Structure formats: structure tokens, C-alpha cells
Amino acid sequence: NAGVTQTPKFRILKIGQSMTLQCTQDMNHNYMYWYRQDPGMGLKLIYYSVGAGITDKGEVPNGYNVSRSTTEDFPLRLELAAPSQTSVYFCASSNRIGQGNTEAFFGQGTRLTVV
């Protein structure tokens, strides 16, 4: 029972490099999210998706791109890494179940450092 799996767990990038943070979930959830966590700033929503083929911007989308070609996968792309993107990135998923309890399940996080 894997839940939400993120890879890699750690990564160091040089300024200007690009990379893709991978996220996959095996719970058949419709909703998927990318958050970044900075000290004292909580979790900021970068992008989210309500289903395959549908994505939307969150609070801090600049410098990132996403795609959702399948229900299971929601990769986050950094095209030109900048020091301001040094952060811990969390992927999450949840299911739309009407008025029932809605729980977002988070991955273990990817710690990214841009130098």
C-alpha cells in the first residue's frame, strides 16, 4: 500500500538547470497537488489538478510547470532553477467524496537545494 510516492528524496541543482520532480499515487484519487514548504511559511500551493488533463495554478506557480496525463502521475517541472526554489516539495492527493471526510495524503517530500 504505497499511497503517494515522490522521487527523488533529495536533489542539488545548479542555477539554470532543469529537473522534474516525480509524484505517483495508487489510490485512484482525482485530486493531486504540489506544495512547497519553507521555514515559517507553511505550505504554499504551487499547482493542482482535479483530474487527468486538467491543471490549475495555485498561490506560487511562477517558475514551475505541471502535467497530468494519467490519474496516477503528476510531475512538477522546474525549467530554470533559481536559489529561491530551494525548498521542500510535497505532492498530495485526495478524493472527491462529496460531504464525507476529505483527507489529503502527502508524500514524503523532496528536499531541493539550488546552488
Place this chain on the structure above:
Amino acid sequence: QQQVKQSPQSLIVQKGGISIINCAYENTAFDYFPWYQQFPGKGPALLIAIRPDVSEKKEGRFTISFNKSAKQFSLHIMDSQPGDSATYFCAASKGGGTDKLIFGTGTRLQVFP
């Protein structure tokens, strides 16, 4: 703008004491208010959640108090234990929780024996 404001930023409590974390929100369309617990090196995990049709929800030692008119909600941890030491995030969502979660800035709780 910060749609969900959380305080305090850090909290130190003696074992057996009561830990209280407060949150305030601005958007009256929010109708789902969860609390998440995060241990170091892990992703956040749902602890307890409340909807605005009730003023209080209790699960074991954890209680959410909700004040709709004041647009505030709080987490109370009774009989706090060292194992409760973690970072706690309040959050809010629309659409019964089906919309995106907006998080507070987090509270780092340390419970000393």
C-alpha cells in the same frame, strides 16, 4: 495575502499540560477545516477535521473548537505527551473539502517530560 493565519509559531508545553493552537480565516466560503500533523522528515498527515455546522469535535486527546462568527478555530491537545512533539498546520478548504487546501504557517510544538 495570508488567507489562514496561525499562531503561535512555536509552543513549549510540559508533559500532561494542554497545548492550544489558534487559527483565523478570512474567506467565509471555507467550509472544511482540517488540522495536519507533521513529524520531521515526513509529510503532513490528517489529524482531525471539522465542518462549520458543529462548534466542537473531539477525537481522543485532540479537540477542535470552531467559532463561525469570529471566523476562528483552534486545536486543543489535552494531556500533551512528548510523542505529540511535531509541527501542526491548520488548513481550510471550500466545497466540503474537495477544493484545494489553504494552509496556515504552522506551529512547532515541543512537549517536555
